[in-house]
Amino acid sequence: MNRPASPTETGTSARKRVRLLVHGAVQGVGFRPFVYQQARSLKLFGWVENSAQGLTVEVEGDSRNVDTLVHLIRETPPPNAAVAAIETHEIDWRGDVAFAIRASAVSGARTAEVLPDLATCEDCLRELFDPADRRHLYPFINCTQCGPRYSIIEDIPYDRVRTSMRHFPMCPACTAEYENAENRRFHAEPNACPACGPRLALLTAGGKVVAREHEALLAAASAIRRGQIVAAKGIGGFHLIVDARSDTVVQRLRQRKRREVKPFAVMFPSLTMLREGCDFSPVEEALLVSPARPIVLVRRKCSPIATTVAPDNPWLGALLPYAPLHHLLMRELGFPVVATSGNLANEPIVTGEDEARRRLAGIADLFLVHDRPIARPVDDSVARIVCGRELILRRARGYAPVSVSVKGMRAGILAMGGHLKTTVVLGATDRAVMSGHIGDLETAAARTVHARAVADSVRLLHIEPRLVACDLHPEYASAHAAEATGLPHIAVQHHLAHVAACMAEHGLVPPVLGVAWDGAGYGPDRTIWGGEFLLVTPAGWRRVAHLRRFRLPGGDAAMRESRRAALGLLYEAFGEKAFAMTALAPMAAFTPAERSVLCAQLQREVNAPLTSSVGRLFDAFAALTGLRQRADYEGQAAAALEWAAEGQADPRCYEFPLREKSEDEPLIVDWRPALETCLADLRAGTNAGAISAAFHAGLAAAIAAVAQRTGERCVALTGGCFQNARLTEAAVAALRAAGCEPIWHESIPPNDGGLALGQATWAAWSSQRGETPCA
Structure with missing residues (x-):
């Protein structure tokens, strides 16, 4: 190939050389091959490489063709890539004679984003089931458009030598694919085949090998058919898999896993079979078949799924196969299976064979x-559709990690998250990098995983923490972990962190009215918050309104027993007369001895903390309507109340009037009129569905009323209560009718899974204002 003439030699300015720094999720998606092929087709010269910052390109040639390449990189990148920004610098002409893919550069600040694990693509699926293909039935097939990423990467830049695939040297055939620019496995880092890649084995509980490779998969399928429980190692950990059609088998799994009634996720062999058992919209279908392949909440209908999979639940957490192993197993079985995390209740998912x-x-x-x-x-991600849009409830496989652009974010801000549904966030310049779902920090094993996630973030980003953000609650394990670092730290109030997370997700700047509704969060006044209206301004924040408070007899026990929340509500409204209301379902659920103890607690205000929690208000109304007196898992009573309202078009709206104590104190959203109307409805024989519909409508109207009183147009809906589709949709409609602009979560969970992002964001904003953290 002849060397192209330089602009000076030709006497024209029609040629140029540029250096591009491409930032975003650009590694592990075939971006280098894409640039290579486009550059060659445009007769351009230079090189492309992965770097610690993302993708670096130097290219020279006809200026119009160079501009075309830049346009293609920005506007039509490879599938699954996400270009956050492109820095373009015109540099001196060098006279390159070819275009090449260079070895990765490992020096410099690390700003490259790690790509999530991606579901098996259609091309790989065709090969997987093609008897003539050399990867026929191979459970680790992948290419540049699919396969493991986050679960195997050990360091960046993303190259095979810095992944767990470094243990598997490629055979000559795989090497030839890897080096062939015309092959879709060109620089596919997890590339493997039966001759050189990972292999399957089936083990007994004692560790004895029963079968290997495809015979292991067939034997596992046979065991599942016989009603046995198989722990299968997937992309990011183990699943416990059983026949989802058998109540007996599912109940056995529940007993062994110590998970009494919390719903299990179900994997269906195909979209066709899923359609036979569930109803779902085109939007839900698109989510089910997306490269992320999350668990999606869809409506159940007459199906072969055992009732014990999701007892008393109109929704089913459904997912489709996303790894080659799942596709092979589900094709062999031909029926839906429970595919739940391989762990005991409250423990993290298991990843290693010995473990x-x-x-x-x-x-x-x-x-x-x-x-x-x-x-x-x-872990598997969980999503549902709210207001016609995707709402991520658990951000993990397919979505994690994620980099959120946050103006003013500083490198080295580390956020520890909360106590439940924990994630961690490490700040880089103008962005926050959020880990995947870690889980509840109830056990030592979970706290170990949390510590590893922190170390993992520091290693991948190569950023040393300088400031640690955590929850205000002094007893959270994550707060203890923050103190243990010995670094300056800032405690961020729980609901403020929720609001800041929603603002960061949508790129909002103050002023914003945040509506943070959830089960519990430690307030600066040492009460339990959870029904908060927080006005965020450039100068800080203040509580402008909250739900009327009531006591929770038994403290933490009230988190598990919705009847206690109902009793606290009744006692606040009617005093000791509440104990004479024995005809009410929650009161009837207590024995006389229990009522006596609880009466003493409420009278003496001992072990009966005050709360403004909307989550506990939901619990109370669920108990009053007879839906649920105890909760076997978080949010169960509130969910039952939401489900009861399905199909209800009752125009009634319970009243939650605003009360004002003084100009200097927050407005009070008073639930007593709604409670009194509810009790009247119960006496009249009104069903739980109609009561629930009026309750939801009343809460939505109260949100709009507070927004109008404060005069703030932009309103952010956040906190675990806004996982409730009926509440969120009603609140959005009410705010729009009031002339407000409602904002709600989509890609960041509204629950405590988003707290770390909010903590990091608020810590960055506080630093900008010059606020001094604790030493």
Whole structure:
């Protein structure tokens, strides 16, 4: 190839050379091959490489063709890539004679984003089931458009030597694909085949090998058909898999896993079979088949799924196969299976074979394993559709990690999250990098995973923490972890962090009225908050309104027993007369001795903390309507109240009037008129669905009323209560009718999974204002 003439040699300015720094999710998606092929087709010269900052390109040639390449990179990148920004610098002409893919550069600040794990693409699926293909039935097939990423990466830039695939040297055939620019596995880092890649084995609980490779998969399928529980190692950890059609088998899994009634996720072999058992919209279907392949909440209908999979629940957490192993197993079985996280209740998901046989002893009968190490646990994501849009409830596989642009974010701000549904966030310049779902920090094992996630973020980003943000609650394990760092730290009030997370997700700047409704959060006044209206301004924040407070007899016990929340509500409204209301469902659920103890607690205000929690208000109304007196898992009573309202078009709206104590104190959203109307409805025989519909409508109207009183047009809806589709949709409609602009979560969970992002964001904003953290 002849060297192209330089602009000076030709005497024209029609040629140029530029250096591009492409930031975003640009590694592990075939971006280098894409640039290589486009540059060659445009007769351009230079090179492309992965770097610690993302993708670096130097290219020269006809200026119009160079501009075309830049346009293609920005506007039509490879599928699954996300270009956040492109820095373009015109540099001196060098006279390159070819375009090349260079070895990755590992120096410099690390700003490259790690790509989530991606579901198997259609091209790989065709090969997987093609008897003539050399990867026929190979459970680790992948290419540049699919396969493991976050679960295998050990460091960046993203190259095979810095992933857990470094243990598997490529055979000559795979190497040829990897080096062929015309092949879709060109620089596919997890590339492998049966000759050189990971392999399956089926083990007994004692570790004995029962079968290997495809025979292991067939034997595992046979065991599932016989009603056994198989622990299968997937992309980010183990699933416990059983026949979803058998109540007996599902109940056995519940007993062994110690998960009494919390719904299980169900994996269906195909979209066709899922359609036979569930109703879902085109928007939900698009989510089900997306490269992220989350668990999606869809409506159940007459189906073969056992009732014990999701007892008393009109929704089913459904997912489709997303890894080659799942596709092979589901094709062999031909029926839906429970695919739940491989762990005991409240423990993190298991990732290693030895750990699985130790921690899942007594649960799984057999273990379907492979020898590709999992670099970090990655659970399944959970999503639903609210207001016609995707709402992520658990951000994990397919979505994690995520980089959120936050103006003013500083490198080195580390956020520890909350106590439940925890994530961690590490700040880089003008962006916050959020880990995947870690889980509840109830156990030592979970706290160990939390510590590893912090270390993991520091290693991948190569940013040393300088300031640590945590929850205001002094007893949270995450707060203890923040103090243990010895670094300056800032405690961010729980609901303020929720509001800041929603603002960061949508790129909002103050002023914003945040409506933060959830179950519980520690307030600066040492009461339990949870029904908050927080006005965020450039100068700070203040509580402008909150739900009328009531006491929770038994403290933490009221979090598990909705009847206690109902009693606290009745006592606040009617005093000791509440104990004479024995005809009410929650009062009837107590024995006389229990009522006596609880009466003493409320009278003496001992172990009966005050709360403004809307989550507990939901619990109270669920108990009053007879739907749920105890909760076996978080949010169960509130969910029952939401489901009861389905199909109800009752125009009634319970009243939640605003009360004002003084100009200097927050407005009070008073629930007593709604309670009195509810009690009248119960005496009149009104069903729970109609009561629930009026309750939801009343809360939505109260949100709009507070927004109008404060005069703030932009209103952010956040907190665990806004996982409730009926509440969110009603609130959005009410705010729009009032002339406000409602904002709600989509990509960041409204629950405590978003707290770390809010903590990091608020810490950055506080630093900008010059506020001094604790030493």
